[in-house]
Amino acid sequence: MKKLINRPEDLVEESLAGLALAQPDLLRVVAPGVVVRIDAPRRGKVGLVSGGGSGHEPLHAGFVGPGMLDAACPGAVFTSPVPDQILAATRAVDGGAGVLHIVKNYTGDVMNFEMAAELAAADGIEVRAVTVADDVAVQDSLYTAGRRGVGGTLLVEKIAGAAAEAGADLAEVERLARRVCDGARSMGVALSGCTVPAVGRPTFELADDEMEIGIGIHGEPGRARVPLAPAAEVVRQLAEPILADLPFRAGDGVLAFVNGMGGTPLIELHVVFGALHRLLAGRGITVERSLVGPYVTSLEMAGCSITLLRLDDELRRLWDAPVRTAALRWGR
Amino acid sequence: MKKLINRPEDLVEESLAGLALAQPDLLRVVAPGVVVRIDAPRRGKVGLVSGGGSGHEPLHAGFVGPGMLDAACPGAVFTSPVPDQILAATRAVDGGAGVLHIVKNYTGDVMNFEMAAELAAADGIEVRAVTVADDVAVQDSLYTAGRRGVGGTLLVEKIAGAAAEAGADLAEVERLARRVCDGARSMGVALSGCTVPAVGRPTFELADDEMEIGIGIHGEPGRARVPLAPAAEVVRQLAEPILADLPFRAGDGVLAFVNGMGGTPLIELHVVFGALHRLLAGRGITVERSLVGPYVTSLEMAGCSITLLRLDDELRRLWDAPVRTAALRWGR
């Protein structure tokens, strides 16, 4: 295992400490694994809390700041946070207008957030939760854990964050978060596995001519191991299930998000974005907004994911609204 | 070789096309390998042109936009651009106030920019050039190619870009660029090599317990192959030569830039930044500004570099000035 770390046990806390030192105007660490916007709580503002396993940086702590999250609670690498963290974050950002939990749909995340929400309710804090489940690689079913939350999470955090920043109430922020969940679909591919520091070996290994399609963001294997293909073909294999699922149709305007998994450099992500843009144009779908970069990662995994969100005036306006976080900033 | 590309020959152009599609408000590709700010040329504004081999993304094209570069001319991967590109970029951004070339100190880059400057001068365009040579891993000498330009390049582009945006004349922009060159020092480490797409094999390979210290950004081997060490120790091995070189002294305020080489995830870069912050604090040096992320990369190489720039009021003000590019944005 070759990583720029000290002891694996200290990785998450040391990394958060480094982040806080790098972003003193934006955020602070108020307890182990609890990162809070510097000016929290803001009276009368709905608080937005997200969290999940570490290893997906900049998600979530890199999205704490005006126009996006009020707090993030990162767990151990690829392990959901515990209720204590989530509760501490919820308390720290409650400004009296309630708190929205943005939860990626993994059994552990869902259960830990649920337990924290029960505890927060006992404190008299109004908590709602939205569960992001945008990964079309997983069959949706009432009888299973359902779909995973992946790239769409960033879009939910940005759009709900903009609404909360603008003063929307809890029901309205929740409604918008659900609208994003409803309209976003994702799928990912890995060209390499990744190594959980506490484990020291890659979670899976791929031969030189293989890729793993339909992966999640925790180093889990995907749905199929297939031959490595040129970027344009990879894009087709990711985009077609996404388009078919919602479905997206000719005439739709979308936000297209090409996400790097951590080890794939930007030069390749822009090749992927170009190919995606072409494919969408060929189906009469307009890319109205875009985002390209490593935002919802899986440690140093090589690969990418594609997320599409169907836009309308409301969502477009909230996407365009100013945001100032470590990893995403524009407008103001 | 596992990359999300189509044909290696098409990589740079396809990636630039993707970038332009993703950033239609910021930039356009006016000729192969010539990326220009969307509103260039701006009358009366000094034009800033940089360029170099591709494979260092987001450097340079990701820094084209208000408050930074007017044009970038990326060559083939790790290969300097040719004079035609540089000349086309220079012509496209000349608003009558002259053009500054920001050149990383590599023989190829220097010669190609020189030839382009001679041709531009023949066109009646006033061109000045600054050469960035901030890498302390290389012995400085009048009789050799001298030091490489690495992470400091971004700082030169940002600070000279802010001055140009604010209306400074060519001599003033050049003076500020030189001030940054004078005050910035860098050094890097690789945990893995990287693979030039047209070559298909890594330029060097490291054993599981080795790192290469003093590397550049072109997959060149470094000055020494040493045992892999904890992050805090790696930081010491990079920071000490940097501090000794300028030298930086107790009481100095600095901009600390922890740069990812492409394959090292953000979670690790923040560990490195935390360790650097501690080391500097221990020597009485204050981190007044910081930047952490993969900005001056070497394809998918794992590793990082550290750049320190001694700040004063003038440089701090220009660093803080608004910037709006694909990869760096704040203020406004």
Add this chain to the structure above:
Amino acid sequence: MTETPAGAVFGAAPTVGVPELADWLRRFAALVAAAKDELTALDAAIGDADHGVNLDRGLQAVVARLPELGAPGATPASLLKGVALTLISTVGGASGPLYGTFFLRLAGSLGDAPAVGPGELAAGLRAGLDGMAERGRTQLDDKTMVDALAPAIAALAAGLPAAWDEVLARSVAAGAAGRDRVTPLVARKGRASYLGERSAGHQDPGATSAVLLLEALRDALAPAGAPG
């Protein structure tokens, strides 16, 4: 902390008090520590390679708190509640809330008694299992820890009042059989469910750690079978 050797209180009419429960947890922690890499490897195949690491972290925290949790005045319920909260606060992932809820409900069913008999323990374990399945919205055959625990706890209740160590051994065997029975199935809960058909044929990490929990119980309460 009480240093009564495990099993010393058992005769014809065994009772389970704070020392036995503490011993159970300590043995569970030791078994998980020893199987940490195996559990993580199982999780790497169909999950995210952290089950061993997560549980081990949580159980080390539990072991560190046992002296305090088992201090004079402690009851089985207070001890197990402390164990539950510690697991919930330190394990994370799916198994933290699941094992946490298991111990929380078990604690809740034991009242204030200073020690309980086999029947009360079996009923408490059953309550814990129900809480776990509720928290996880889990059914049998979803291919989870529940598939090991459910038959084992059923065997325990059904076996009483036969010889205690016999019953405990049969419970472990039923748990292991449950774990193995679901290996060929397609997982329907937890991360393994994302793999769809590809999850079939892989042994479930949570069912594997659940069998360790049962082995630890056997070893703590049936001195004859205790390896140390």
Add this chain to the structure above:
Amino acid sequence: MTETPAGAVFGAAPTVGVPELADWLRRFAALVAAAKDELTALDAAIGDADHGVNLDRGLQAVVARLPELGAPGATPASLLKGVALTLISTVGGASGPLYGTFFLRLAGSLGDAPAVGPGELAAGLRAGLDGMAERGRTQLDDKTMVDALAPAIAALAAGLPAAWDEVLARSVAAGAAGRDRVTPLVARKGRASYLGERSAGHQDPGATSAVLLLEALRDALAPAGAPG
């Protein structure tokens, strides 16, 4: 394009015209294409693994333009100037401007003559070399292409008016000897200089491609030694 076989114009008093020069370039391109991987491997060891790729890309562009550059009305100077500009526009890196400047100065020294003799050619090559060294601020023993070209061009000038193919062969030998002579040295120019002492013992990629340029010249102008 003229299809005169190489060497057909040579006798006791060889002259070098557009067809011979075009043949030189075509042979150089073929040798570089064949050695592309070797050149790149040499560059990987002490540079950035692109010398073979860069030169090959540029020389393919040159070969594609040769019909046009050698069309009726072309002179040695106009052909070589076209070659120079093509290399400058397509090679990039250090070798683009260096080989480009070499051909530009060579072209400049040949005037408007439709063909030149060996002495004029040797003087032209000397001018090219000087331009290259100027552009690169290069001295002998910096461990670059100059260390192969300088002794080779000196040997050419010194050897005349001996038998042409003898002289060309001696020139190649001198170039190869120059290339090998600097292998043990520490590089002082180009990327290899960043390695400091670690560059010693590695053969220079640019000096290696320069020997191919000399071999191509020999093969184009001395038909006996031409392998094809």
